[in-house]
Amino acid sequence: MVSIQAFAKINLYLALLRKRSDGYHELCSIMQSISLADRITIKKTKKPGITLKTNLKITAKPEDNLVYKAASLILKKFKKENQGIEISILKKIPIAAGLAGGSADCAAVLFGLNKLLGLKLSKKALERYANLFGSDISFCLNGGTMLAQGRGEKLTPVPAVGRWFGLIIKPPFPISTAQVYKSVKIILPKPQSRQIITAYKTKKINLNNLNKNIGNDLYPIALQIKPNLKKYLEKIEKTNPLAVQMSGSGPSIFAFYQNKMLRNTALKQLEGLEKFPIETVKTGLKLI
Numbered sequence: 097m098v099s100i101q102a103f104a105k106i107n108l109y110l111a112l113l114r115k116r117s118d119g120y121h122e123l124c125s126i127m128q129s130i131s132l133a134d135r136i137t138i139k140k141t142k143k144p145g146i147t148l149k150t151n152l153k154i155t156a157k158p159e160d161n162l163v164y165k166a167a168s169l170i171l172k173k174f175k176k177e178n179q180g181i182e183i184s185i186l187k188k189i190p191i192a193a194g195l196a197g198g199s200a201d202c203a204a205v206l207f208g209l210n211k212l213l214g215l216k217l218s219k220k221a222l223e224r225y226a227n228l229f230g231s232d233i234s235f236c237l238n239g240g241t242m243l244a245q246g247r248g249e250k251l252t253p254v255p256a257v258g259r260w261f262g263l264i265i266k267p268p269f270p271i272s273t274a275q276v277y278k279s280v281k282i283i284l285p286k287p288q289s290r291q292i293i294t295a296y297k298t299k300k301i302n303l304n305n306l307n308k309n310i311g312n313d314l315y316p317i318a319l320q321i322k323p324n325l326k327k328y329l330e331k332i333e334k335t336n337p338l339a340v341q342m343s344g345s346g347p348s349i350f351a352f353y354q355n356k357m358l359r360n361t362a363l364k365q366l367e368g369l370e371k372f373p374i375e376t377v378k379t380g381l382k383l384i
């Protein structure tokens with residue numbers, strides 16, 4: 097049996113560069129793992145086949161779940177279809193929230209099956225499988241602080257940011273990543289992005305200059321789809337964070353504070369909202 101913590105991610109910075117001929121968008125993003133995590137446990141069972149268990153009600157067929165698809169491909173590729181596998185997911189990361197929850201679970205299953213079945217796949221090989229199932233699963237396999245390019249799968253480590261304390265607010269509606277990207281109309285040149293990325297690469301980012309070095313091109317688009325988003329951003333702004341920004345394609349909004357105490361005060365002020373305390377972490381997956 098293997099048990100893994102699969103950490104959520106936020107995009108400290110996300111710039112769209114261009115639309116590609118394959119329909120994806122070329123981007124340049126700084127991705128960051130955060131302490132909010134799902135717990136995935138994988139066991140061998142006597143009965144062949146894949147069983148998926150979760151604490152959430154999932155209405156879709158298990159076969160349509162990313163985790164199921166990844167596990168079934170691995171079993172097929174390594175001719176282990178007769179091996180029974182039970183995957184239990186304790187979900188804490190909200191779904192369709194811009195926090196890569198599904199991607200983190202998928203990364204955990206690839207990593208976990210590699211261990212459980214003794215497949216001896218290298219990190220590079222696991223990344224190749226990851227990229228078959230989504231753009232940010234490769235990041236989730238690695239985690240920490242990374243520059244992500246291409247469609248999000250080309251990763252370059254950048255120096256880890258400090259241990260920052262923050263929070264996440266999850267507005268009470270999902271936003272489909274595909275819908276957000278489909279609604280991109282024009283992509284403006286980003287002269288400032290080179291400077292911002294250089295600042296991350298050269299360890300110049302700290303809590304006091306973070307606000308100048310975050311950004312998300314998908315925010316105005318998500319806002320067109322869900323104008324209510326603004327209300328949640330404004331609520332967080334009232335708690336005087338050092339930096340605040342939507343993550344990924346939304347709708348989750350993250351904010352960072354000078355210290356844990358100020359973060360805890362802010363959490364108390366944000367009554368009646370779905371909220372999570374977070375801190376930055378240095379890995380995407382952790383065996384437990």
Ligand code: C5P
Binds near residue numbers: 122232277278
């Ligand atoms: O790769 P992933 O499955 O997470 O992406 C979901 C959808 O978001 C894709 O189908 C694609 O339409 C869009 N997308 C994009 N450009 C990216 C990443 C995702 O257009 N870099």
